[in-house]
Amino acid sequence: MNPRPREHFNLLARVLHWSMAVLILTMLFVGVTMVASLTLRPMLIELHRPIGIAILLLALLRLGNRLTHRPPPLPADLPAIQKTAARASHWVLYALMLSMPLIGWGMLSASGYPIVMFGGVHLPDILPHSPTLFALLRGAHGLLAYLLFATVLLHLSAALYHAWVRRDGVFASMARGPVHDESR
Amino acid sequence: MTSQIPTPDRRPPRRSLLPLAAIGLIALGGAAAFAWAAGWMGSSGRLTSQGFVDTIEATGADHPGFRRAHSKGVCVSGNFQGTADGRALSSARAFSQPAVPVLGRMSIGGGDPHGADAAARVRSMALLIRTDDGQQWRMAMNSFPFFGAPTLEAFLEQTRAGIPDPATGKPDPAKMAAFLARYPQARRFQAWAKSAPLSDSWANTAYNGVHTFYFINAAGERQPVRWSMRPQAPFVEMDKAQREQASADYLAEELDRRLATGPLRWDMVVTLPDAGDALDDPSQPWPEARRQVTVGTLSLEQAQPQATGPCRDVNFDPLILPTGVAASDDPILAARSGVYAQSFFRREREIASGKAAGATSDEVSP
Numbered sequence: 124m125n126p127r128p129r130e131h132f133n134l135l136a137r138v139l140h141w142s143m144a145v146l147i148l149t150m151l152f153v154g155v156t157m158v159a160s161l162t163l164r165p166m167l168i169e170l171h172r173p174i175g176i177a178i179l180l181l182a183l184l185r186l187g188n189r190l191t192h193r194p195p196p197l198p199a200d201l202p203a204i205q206k207t208a209a210r211a212s213h214w215v216l217y218a219l220m221l222s223m224p225l226i227g228w229g230m231l232s233a234s235g236y237p238i239v240m241f242g243g244v245h246l247p248d249i250l251p252h253s254p255t256l257f258a259l260l261r262g263a264h265g266l267l268a269y270l271l272f273a274t275v276l277l278h279l280s281a282a283l284y285h286a287w288v289r290r291d292g293v294f295a296s297m298a299r300g301p302v303h304d305e306s307r
Numbered sequence: 308m309t310s311q312i313p314t315p316d317r318r319p320p321r322r323s324l325l326p327l328a329a330i331g332l333i334a335l336g337g338a339a340a341f342a343w344a345a346g347w348m349g350s351s352g353r354l355t356s357q358g359f360v361d362t363i364e365a366t367g368a369d370h371p372g373f374r375r376a377h378s379k380g381v382c383v384s385g386n387f388q389g390t391a392d393g394r395a396l397s398s399a400r401a402f403s404q405p406a407v408p409v410l411g412r413m414s415i416g417g418g419d420p421h422g423a424d425a426a427a428r429v430r431s432m433a434l435l436i437r438t439d440d441g442q443q444w445r446m447a448m449n450s451f452p453f454f455g456a457p458t459l460e461a462f463l464e465q466t467r468a469g470i471p472d473p474a475t476g477k478p479d480p481a482k483m484a485a486f487l488a489r490y491p492q493a494r495r496f497q498a499w500a501k502s503a504p505l506s507d508s509w510a511n512t513a514y515n516g517v518h519t520f521y522f523i524n525a526a527g528e529r530q531p532v533r534w535s536m537r538p539q540a541p542f543v544e545m546d547k548a549q550r551e552q553a554s555a556d557y558l559a560e561e562l563d564r565r566l567a568t569g570p571l572r573w574d575m576v577v578t579l580p581d582a583g584d585a586l587d588d589p590s591q592p593w594p595e596a597r598r599q600v601t602v603g604t605l606s607l608e609q610a611q612p613q614a615t616g617p618c619r620d621v622n623f624d625p626l627i628l629p630t631g632v633a634a635s636d637d638p639i640l641a642a643r644s645g646v647y648a649q650s651f652f653r654r655e656r657e658i659a660s661g662k663a664a665g666a667t668s669d670e671v672s673p
Contacts, residue, residue, distance in 0.1 A: 159346035159355040164645040237443045243630040258659035287326035
């Protein structure tokens with residue numbers, strides 16, 4: 124059986140994937156740390172808001188790229204259940220990286236907090252000041268952050284499984300471009 | 308090219324177990340790091356914002372929907388007018404915009420939303436100044452001139468000393484004595500609490516920001532300041548006998564009577580430190596002789612019950628600051644932000660879930 128030459132994700136997809144991987148992991152750790160820390164919250168929340176909006180913009184760009192560029196197919200011999208899990212987890216990741224910043228923005232709006240980006244630059248409210256909306260969105264923001272972290276860990280584990288156990292080129296399709304290496 | 312690629316199943320177990328173990332360790336390590344950052348694991352002495360609010364909640368009965376501290380109060384509104392001296396020190400829009408609208412809250416210390424106004428040693432003023440550039444400046448001020456604990460650890464120890472002993476239902480006096488013995492700053496605060504006269508109104512009480520902030524002007528110069536609201540209404544003492552006879556809502560009723568006759572005013576005064584004055588320790592007062600600058604005037608015109616007023620769903624986090632004002636490295640100031648946010652989430656959740664009728668209805672609770 125010859126290893127089939129694999130397609131790779133396009134350059135924009137790869138750049139977005141790895142830069143957002145760094146941003147999203149940073150945000151998850153900044154988020155849980157700032158909620159718990161008695162000393163670091165003021166500093167971390169100043170990072171959390173603009174990075175969140177940056178992730179929202181990058182996620183929109185990424186969704187556009189994903190819908191216009193078909194990603195490389197999964198290996199034909201991958202068990203059906205793993206294929207389904209891969210597709211489902213990818214759409215969960217897309218849904219969360221788009222909804223988490225929006226929920227955060229909405230939650231700040233509903234709480235009456237100013238939505239400060241940096242210096243005097245701030246965003247408008249997208250929801251009315253409301254304890255009900257705030258409590259709902261604040262609760263959702265925390266719970267979905269745990270779901271996002273769990274999905275990221277699952278995604279990372281699956282990627283490493285492809286790289287180290289199956290060695291089927293799935294990891295390489297995101298890790299690098301199609302250099303002349305198909306003989307490997 | 309033609310070498311056979313073994314499927315995972317056919318690999319000898321020894322070769323395939325190692326990568327699987329590595330993947331498991333990486334995932335486990337990531338989860339552990341996350342749990343540690345969230346404060347779910349790690350040294351048991353590590354204090355979180357949630358833990359601090361838990362400690363405050365343990366000092367008294369549950370009052371769903373109310374603030375965990377300074378629970379009793381009223382909403383107020385009016386405006387703020389800055390001075391040229393204020394503009395010279397800070398580029399904050401509050402000093403240049405004419406008559407900035409202000410939303411505020413006058414309250415008493417303690418966690419009982421039905422406590423007797425006049426019996427409270429500490430009175431407080433919280434403000435939200437919303438300027439026309441969309442920025443906000445929130446302040447939380449108290450009638451004490453300096454804080455009673457020098458560090459976050461001391462503040463927590465003081466709060467813990469207020470937790471009632473299950474055997475007696477009252478705080479253990481030995482714990483408070485131990486706290487006082489350890490911290491001279493706490494003894495200084497206690498001396499103030501015992502000797503400083505109380506006024507007969509929220510309106511003729513001075514409120515102090517206590518923490519150091521920086522004013523930053525248009526030239527980028529950073530000036531450390533501590534601010535106070537100094538009442539224009541003359542001080543009139545209320546002695547112990549009068550306080551004991553006063554009605555439970557004495558301060559709120561008295562404020563309404565005053566507001567009926569016109570606005571109530573305070574001068575916002577900032578004190579400028581000399582080199583060597585403590586910037587990051589709110590328990591160290593600055594000497595009286597330090598230079599003082601009047602940077603604005605606060606006028607309060609209306610009051611409303613907090614249950615239905617606009618201040619109920621506002622978190623007066625003193626670290627929500629406009630450009631032109633910045634926080635110092637005072638760790639107790641930093642801690643307020645996280646603790647207030649946690650208290651705010653809890654009470655808003657109680658209000659949202661309909662468990663806080665007492666906090667959201669004007670009807671007088673028993």
